[in-house]
Amino acid sequence: MVGLGPGHPSLVTVQARQALEAAQVVIGYRTYLGQARELLAGKEVIAGAMTQELQRAGQALDLALGGKRVALVSGGDPGVYAMAAVVFDLAAQRGLDLAGGPGGLAVEVVPGVSAVNAAAALLGAPLSHDFACVSLSDRLTPWELIEQRLDLAAKADFVIALYNPRSKGRHWQYGRALEIVGRHRAPHTPVGVVARANRPGQSVNVMPLSAASAAEVDMQTLVIIGNSRSFQFGRRMVTPRGYLDKYGTP
Amino acid sequence: MVGLGPGHPSLVTVQARQALEAAQVVIGYRTYLGQARELLAGKEVIAGAMTQELQRAGQALDLALGGKRVALVSGGDPGVYAMAAVVFDLAAQRGLDLAGGPGGLAVEVVPGVSAVNAAAALLGAPLSHDFACVSLSDRLTPWELIEQRLDLAAKADFVIALYNPRSKGRHWQYGRALEIVGRHRAPHTPVGVVARANRPGQSVNVMPLSAASAAEVDMQTLVIIGNSRSFQFGRRMVTPRGYLDKYGTP
Numbered sequence: 001m002v003g004l005g006p007g008h009p010s011l012v013t014v015q016a017r018q019a020l021e022a023a024q025v026v027i028g029y030r031t032y033l034g035q036a037r038e039l040l041a042g043k044e045v046i047a048g049a050m051t052q053e054l055q056r057a058g059q060a061l062d063l064a065l066g067g068k069r070v071a072l073v074s075g076g077d078p079g080v081y082a083m084a085a086v087v088f089d090l091a092a093q094r095g096l097d098l099a100g101g102p103g104g105l106a107v108e109v110v111p112g113v114s115a116v117n118a119a120a121a122l123l124g125a126p127l128s129h130d131f132a133c134v135s136l137s138d139r140l141t142p143w144e145l146i147e148q149r150l151d152l153a154a155k156a157d158f159v160i161a162l163y164n165p166r167s168k169g170r171h172w173q174y175g176r177a178l179e180i181v182g183r184h185r186a187p188h189t190p191v192g193v194v195a196r197a198n199r200p201g202q203s204v205n206v207m208p209l210s211a212a213s214a215a216e217v218d219m220q221t222l223v224i225i226g227n228s229r230s231f232q233f234g235r236r237m238v239t240p241r242g243y244l245d246k247y248g249t250p
Numbered sequence: 251m252v253g254l255g256p257g258h259p260s261l262v263t264v265q266a267r268q269a270l271e272a273a274q275v276v277i278g279y280r281t282y283l284g285q286a287r288e289l290l291a292g293k294e295v296i297a298g299a300m301t302q303e304l305q306r307a308g309q310a311l312d313l314a315l316g317g318k319r320v321a322l323v324s325g326g327d328p329g330v331y332a333m334a335a336v337v338f339d340l341a342a343q344r345g346l347d348l349a350g351g352p353g354g355l356a357v358e359v360v361p362g363v364s365a366v367n368a369a370a371a372l373l374g375a376p377l378s379h380d381f382a383c384v385s386l387s388d389r390l391t392p393w394e395l396i397e398q399r400l401d402l403a404a405k406a407d408f409v410i411a412l413y414n415p416r417s418k419g420r421h422w423q424y425g426r427a428l429e430i431v432g433r434h435r436a437p438h439t440p441v442g443v444v445a446r447a448n449r450p451g452q453s454v455n456v457m458p459l460s461a462a463s464a465a466e467v468d469m470q471t472l473v474i475i476g477n478s479r480s481f482q483f484g485r486r487m488v489t490p491r492g493y494l495d496k497y498g499t500p
Contacts, residue, residue: 011263085491093499113263113362130383131382152402153382233348241336
């Protein structure tokens with residue numbers, strides 16, 4: 001399972017490149033394969049659609065069991081809302097031996113720069129204290145649990161990163177999430193909205209929480225809501241670590 | 251601000267390498283500079299100690315204002331418990347213009363593979379649902395707030411990553427954190443303990459929450475506590491995304 005990072009080839013790690021070079025078969029969601037185009041020459045490439053995660057994981061395991069070196073690619077990090085858990089979960093259900101010994105499969109996760117870290121870098125330093133990541137997709141998670149997580153994370157003054165804020169068929173959840181967080185956070189709390197980080201069409205905006213529901217967001221947008229100490233600085237957003245409070249300005 | 255990733259040179263991104271190559275001065279905590287040793291030839295190198303974050307940030311800004319191209323390096327990602335916020339916070343206090351125009355400074359954050367993603371990759375897929383990161387260091391954060399965050403994050407069934415679980419002068423906080431999470435989590439909940447990920451002396455262990463307080467941890471250890479659905483699979487730890495529950499085993 002190979003993480004390609006946020007999208008730009010310069011944010012791919014050396015290890016991810018090497019894993020793709022060593023692979024005989026590369027499997028992935030169409031968009032992510034597009035990111036790695038120049039590394040795929042001469043390989044068997046299997047492109048899948050957004051909702052076929054289980055099929056891709058099954059195919060990767062079957063091909064690997066058949067003796068192929070397979071790279072299953074994810075954007076960002078394969079461990080964050082991505083394919084690594086799908087593969088391990090399926091392998092566990094099938095009772096496969098992944099210890100890498102004789103007769104077993106050797107499986108490795110190659111980490112990548114995660115979407116939340118890429119978005120944070122473009123915004124400045126919004127993530128620099130305790131933070132929580134919450135996906136607003138209720139396809140596999142009951143909405144009630146998502147609401148509870150938002151409420152408790154906001155109450156605990158975590159910086160909150162929202163993944164998948166809106167999709168074609170899912171419209172009201174983003175506004176509702178802001179409303180829940182707004183119970184515990186001042187209206188001027190900075191919110192960073194990053195679309196298509198490090199990809200064509202990138203946009204980066206910082207706005208107060210009170211105005212954030214009007215931001216255009218989609219499945220390729222990541223939203224970071226500051227904690228009670230976060231502030232806007234020019235076009236950036238910063239969550240202090242606390243050094244200046246403790247030690248004063250040097 | 252340049253992120254070097256978890257430690258192994260193969261997990262540095264191309265962009266981070268390029269930023270170091272372009273720099274005239276490289277500043278960083280001694281350990282991180284050691285990770286980038288082969289990229290530092292011919293450069294002015296300023297190595298600092300662990301507790302001199304403000305001094306390093308100030309030095310980096312002063313040198314950049316004096317016209318130098320400066321790389322301030324962090325291990326992992328510069329935006330996660332690292333130097334990016336210190337620089338922006340200090341620049342804001344000094345009223346510096348970081349917009350990059352004439353007379354201003356051009357400042358950029360180069361993201362890296364974060365410690366939590368590196369640890370997760372070695373453990374399997376523990377982070378694959380909503381998760382929260384909490385640092386147990388009370389040097390700059392009141393312990394009461396850390397306890398409240400742990401309690402609410404556990405109540406909300408987040409996967410919880412503990413940074414800085416123990417230091418030379420700080421012993422009881424790790425055990426206390428496990429106790430707080432244990433109020434909301436079953437004793438068999440898997441806990442992953444990763445020390446020195448992708449560096450010499452790496453160790454990776456999965457154990458039940460009930461046994462986790464006995465694990466040896468230090469400032470170079472990252473601890474990931476599963477949510478109520480996480481399970482141990484061989485020597486790995488997996489947090490299901492929910493596909494198999496919804497769609498069954500294909």
